[in-house]
Amino acid sequence: MKDLFTKSVARNIYYGGSLFFILLFLVLTFDTHQRIPATDNRENLTEEVSHGKRLWEENNCVGCHTLLGEGAYFAPELANVYDRFGQSTEAIKAFIMSRPPNGIPGRRSMPQFNFTDAELNALAEFLKYVNGIDAQNWPPNIQG
């Protein structure tokens, strides 16, 4: 057994195995691209949603929140915040606007970002779009 499993066999498993799985991964990636229009809520991906995503990024929201489970674990999951806030973009905007600039003594608090009305709308629309992504029924419940 020991003689059969030589260094060159090990090397061939490395090169052969890696190549095979890289190719398989590329095929699966192609297939995923074919299938995701059914789940990724692209029909609601408007210009305003794109603007919202940019704002989400440029204010590093993912540094505290998770979005579909990825990000930091310091603040609530936001992929379903639209549902959690009673499907109201107004409620989302009101929450973001109401954050005290100097925080809340002793507690976690979201910073005050001083967004304009258009920016607030874009962010809320972005979160509404994310809420519409079909993510295998995740999060498990309304609390995120």
Add this chain to the structure above:
Amino acid sequence: MKYQSQAVSKLYFNAAIALFVAQIIFGVILGLQYVIGDFLFPYIPFNIARMVHTNLLIVWLLFGFMGASYYMVPEESQRELHSVKLAKILFWIFFIAAALIVLSYLLLPYQRLAELTGNSFLPTMGREFLEQPTIGKVGIVIVCLGFLYNVGMTIISGRKTVINVVLLTGLVGLALLFLFAFVNPENLVLDKYYWWWVVHLWVEGVWELILASLLAFVLIKTTGVDREVVDKWVYIIVAMALITGIIGTGHHYFFMGAPSYWLWLGSIFGALEPIPFFLMTLFAFNMVNKRRRIHANRVAVLWALGTGVMAFLGAGVWGFLHTLAPVNYFTHGTQITAAHGHMAFYGAYVMVVLAIISYAMPKLRGRVANSNKAQVVEMWSFWLMTISMVFITLFLTAAGIVQVYLQRMGDQPLPYMVVQDKLQFFYWLREGAGIIFLIGLLVYLSSFLIKGESDQHIDVSHKNPAIKS
């Protein structure tokens, strides 16, 4: 030190350690913000401190990998480095760029930084771990290309060992995959799909190649075991890393809008991902058991063995805990993830970089090994840091289990912030363990200040005659 050009690695190792210290200080700040929510608010909000913590980790590990390469590659290739000057120039570019990026995080509002660096031309900022301004990312690519050129030229024109070839493959993969940091589709599902090509395929893919290569180098040097034996281990470890890890990316595609077959693929291949780490544990212990000399640098061997054990526990076991889709459905994005992340990064990548530093640094300072006293102090730091990291992981795991139960499983799921209040006890314990980790790191630093000569190697080759297979 056999080749003069290896000396350039000292610069990289020093920078790595300095940034490591800064990373841990921010870790302690973050831990405190978990329990005292308004600590440093609004001057250093949590998201900024976290970005500094994670980015410093990545950057200092990259400094560590580069330093390790500059140390290992000449010795493996049996020739001087292609260009010491290039290595020095790239060091200063990288170090100044890294310092500027971190300072800009701390001194400017993030949104202002995005504006100043023209993020709207090629938006890449604001995604976890890839928060660097686009221009900073371009800088990273340039530094990586220059580094690869330098190391590649040395390897191509010298002796080609398995360690060198696997290292180079890992480094090329690292650079190529980082290019996906520039891919940021407006479609969030696609954004996430390719974001993982950097994040997962780095730490659960090509970085494992670098890890195996560094570990093998330290083990060859400290145990004197025949290269043929080591080479076979390295091949089979990296084979398993890529065979399981590439499709294993699927365990991140469960709940983000990708097709449902990823639930199966990600679960199966994710469950296999501990295999390469388990092989590393076996590898490290096997080599030390079969050693032909007891190397004077015993603490380097301790770090190498520690890597084998902790990488398997952190990346392997704690990864397996939540890699199956039905489990991950409940644990995704909770403190369970944080627990796994901490021990996996420490056990695999932090420890292997500290192992190579521990082996190489005495040589760079002109001795085989540090004095016995210095080694004992370094061993204390090993145990302080490693045990406190085990406790950080256990406390976060406990917090995670309670969080999952209260927020996602009970009859009356509670809101996120309500649950967080109930986890304060665990977060305080975690902060305590974090402070012990910082103390361990200070002990580590102090070991560099202890002078003196080392003992000699002890030949034990009569007990373990040359092993051929």
